[in-house]
Amino acid sequence: MQLVLNGLAVGCIYGLVALGFVLIYKATELVNFAQGDLLMLGAFTCYMLVVWYGVAYWAAFALAIAAVALFGAALDATILRSVIGQPQFAVVMLTIGLGAIFRSFASMTWGSEIYTLPTPFSAKVTRLGGVTVSHEYVSIIVGTVVLCAVLYAFFGYTKVGVAMQAASQNQLAAYYMGIPVKRMFSLIWAISAGVAAVAGVLLAPVSLIDINLGFIGLKAFAAAVLGGFGSIPGALVGGLTIGLIELFAGAYLPHGVKDVAAYVVLLLVLALRPQGIFGAVARKKV
Amino acid sequence: MRVLFKTSYAQELGLFRDNVQRNWYVVLFAALLVLPRLLPAYTSDISLVFIYGLCGLSLMVLAGYTGLVSLGHAAFLGIGAYAHVYFIHDLGLPWLVSMALACAITAAVGVLVGLPALRMTGVYLTIATLAFALIIQEVFARWDSVTGGLKGKPVDKPAVFGVSFASDLAFYLLCLAFLIGGLWLTANLLRSPTGRAWVAIRDSEIAAQSMGVNLAVYKTIAFAYSAALMGLAGGLFAHRIGFLAPDIFSVLLSIQLLLMVVVGGLGSLHGAMYGAVFVAILPVLISQARDSVPAFVAAALGPLGKGVADAAFTLVDRFVKQPGLEPGLFGLILVLFILFEPLGIYGRWAKIKLYFALFPLYKRATFRRQKAYMRSERLR
Numbered sequence A: 001m002q003l004v005l006n007g008l009a010v011g012c013i014y015g016l017v018a019l020g021f022v023l024i025y026k027a028t029e030l031v032n033f034a035q036g037d038l039l040m041l042g043a044f045t046c047y048m049l050v051v052w053y054g055v056a057y058w059a060a061f062a063l064a065i066a067a068v069a070l071f072g073a074a075l076d077a078t079i080l081r082s083v084i085g086q087p088q089f090a091v092v093m094l095t096i097g098l099g100a101i102f103r104s105f106a107s108m109t110w111g112s113e114i115y116t117l118p119t120p121f122s123a124k125v126t127r128l129g130g131v132t133v134s135h136e137y138v139s140i141i142v143g144t145v146v147l148c149a150v151l152y153a154f155f156g157y158t159k160v161g162v163a164m165q166a167a168s169q170n171q172l173a174a175y176y177m178g179i180p181v182k183r184m185f186s187l188i189w190a191i192s193a194g195v196a197a198v199a200g201v202l203l204a205p206v207s208l209i210d211i212n213l214g215f216i217g218l219k220a221f222a223a224a225v226l227g228g229f230g231s232i233p234g235a236l237v238g239g240l241t242i243g244l245i246e247l248f249a250g251a252y253l254p255h256g257v258k259d260v261a262a263y264v265v266l267l268l269v270l271a272l273r274p275q276g277i278f279g280a281v282a283r284k285k286v
Numbered sequence B: 001m002r003v004l005f006k007t008s009y010a011q012e013l014g015l016f017r018d019n020v021q022r023n024w025y026v027v028l029f030a031a032l033l034v035l036p037r038l039l040p041a042y043t044s045d046i047s048l049v050f051i052y053g054l055c056g057l058s059l060m061v062l063a064g065y066t067g068l069v070s071l072g073h074a075a076f077l078g079i080g081a082y083a084h085v086y087f088i089h090d091l092g093l094p095w096l097v098s099m100a101l102a103c104a105i106t107a108a109v110g111v112l113v114g115l116p117a118l119r120m121t122g123v124y125l126t127i128a129t130l131a132f133a134l135i136i137q138e139v140f141a142r143w144d145s146v147t148g149g150l151k152g153k154p155v156d157k158p159a160v161f162g163v164s165f166a167s168d169l170a171f172y173l174l175c176l177a178f179l180i181g182g183l184w185l186t187a188n189l190l191r192s193p194t195g196r197a198w199v200a201i202r203d204s205e206i207a208a209q210s211m212g213v214n215l216a217v218y219k220t221i222a223f224a225y226s227a228a229l230m231g232l233a234g235g236l237f238a239h240r241i242g243f244l245a246p247d248i249f250s251v252l253l254s255i256q257l258l259l260m261v262v263v264g265g266l267g268s269l270h271g272a273m274y275g276a277v278f279v280a281i282l283p284v285l286i287s288q289a290r291d292s293v294p295a296f297v298a299a300a301l302g303p304l305g306k307g308v309a310d311a312a313f314t315l316v317d318r319f320v321k322q323p324g325l326e327p328g329l330f331g332l333i334l335v336l337f338i339l340f341e342p343l344g345i346y347g348r349w350a351k352i353k354l355y356f357a358l359f360p361l362y363k364r365a366t367f368r369r370q371k372a373y374m375r376s377e378r379l380r
Helices: A002-028 A035-052 A057-078 A088-110 A135-157 A159-169 A171-176 A181-203 A211-226 A232-252 A257-272 B009-013 B019-038 B040-065 B073-090 B095-118 B123-142 B168-190 B193-203 B205-210 B215-241 B251-264 B269-300 B306-320 B325-340 B344-357
Strands: A125-128 A131-134
Touching: A002 A035, A002 A131, A002 A135, A002 A159, A002 A181, A002 A211, A002 A232, A035 A057, A035 A088, A035 A181, A035 A211, A057 A181, A088 A211, A088 B123, A088 B251, A088 B325, A131 A135, A135 A159, A135 A181, A135 A232, A159 A171, A159 A181, A171 A181, A181 A211, A211 A232, A211 A257, A211 B123, A232 A257, A257 B095, A257 B123, B019 B040, B019 B168, B040 B073, B040 B168, B040 B193, B040 B215, B040 B251, B040 B269, B073 B095, B073 B123, B073 B215, B073 B251, B095 B123, B095 B215, B123 B251, B168 B193, B168 B215, B168 B269, B193 B205, B193 B215, B205 B215, B251 B269, B251 B325, B251 B344, B269 B306, B269 B325, B269 B344
Parallel strands: none
Antiparallel strands: A125 A131
């Protein structure tokens, strides 16, 4: 039970990062290899605000998300827009390069030490029956659920959300309908970066903050692929599955399996059911 | 501008475009033979360039000609290196046999990884190879009996047929021979039906399939060939660095290898070579810049007064001594190349050549990118 809870919490983080991948992929067909590094930037920004400048936790949370979201939108408007139409390869390399720059920037600004973020939930536990529930894990799960509800409502019920769906379904048609497609894409980048920042801030108290936090993005790939790249509920389910598998592998399988479990699952999924759990089989028509 | 009229099939079949081109290659070869005499201190560094050249060749076949991007090629390099070292040290096989076996094993692993991944397109393969590389790195660290685990594994100098290649010069020649062999093989393969099929797959999978190219077969061949070349490079690499440890073959190395082909110029063998030279020289340039740039900035700001110059010196010095600078610079170079020169160094060179060939009539638009919209890869 303890394992399940911890697995769910870790899985939520993977799910959130995977959600960021999927949002961008659905909208612009770019795969953002720098998603994990955006998460790292979010965590560091929040840390900097809380510890260096003494901002209250919740204000710092909001500011960090806003900063990273703004950064994501700026990134799209300045750099990524110019590679649209280039082969996928170029985009993959571009985001990998951006990720390397972010990591380098982080190590120069915040140094390569390891930090812990003090939060209102730190080191508090509740005992429920025989299970020790740490508040940090609860905060992750609650945060994810709230965020998903907000995103769901946003995409389903607001005008901008529907416009975004249209833009990601058919760019040209959306453009003809008077939807400002470019601005929508920037907005989606902002949302995706913001989601990454939320994941980063939620993860910070559980895992320590350092410049390699971004490598969690690689495991989130496994989550996104497992859920079928391009399916939002799939990303979350995939994330939860990967989180659970990883925790159980750590508990019951020999040492070292835990670190690679996510990647093994990823390869297995690609080999057996490449369209993922929620993907549909289709062939491109010419 | 010189236009080449082909008057016989022999011209069409020749490896070189004309005698002029062939003579230039002969000159280049002679220069490479003389080079160690001119720069004896750098002989060992230049042999590393040749090994990188083999890696570049391998990735160029895969990414540049077949359009499959692999983020796991450091793992193939590692498999080649560890397999080769295991065969000669632990099993005592002859050098050439061991090298051939290492290539064969790497190719086999390439096929195993490739087979499931090749059924899908584009970015899935990239992700799958990335996952594979991370798993393999863990295997290197934990399979103590073969790889020596985290303690690492020392490597002896190569000896082929009892002839020792221990000296820098001998190893240089060995690497050069393998690089020329690899280039010759690849150049020939690329103008064979196999190579044409690869290029067709790169340009449009659907069109290639409609023309009767069996996608799975040709993609698998490309993957296996690329992995085998990487295995060869791995064997040489093991001798060059003299000590194998799992963290050498990290994702960062894979990215560096990809950087090589992007910077060099995708879709040309020349590009792979330019990229190899670039990637090998860059760390040297960076370390030199670390020493000279602060003093240079201070000297440039000298007229503003000693206080300003000193402050600038400390500031710049602190900035360039940051350990995280190097990967960031690699990333920056990658980003700049993709944004401003997607064709890489080779493309820049081609443009300069065309500028002079057409002298007053060169138009920028010749190389302008045609597509400014997004072509959907999506199925529905």
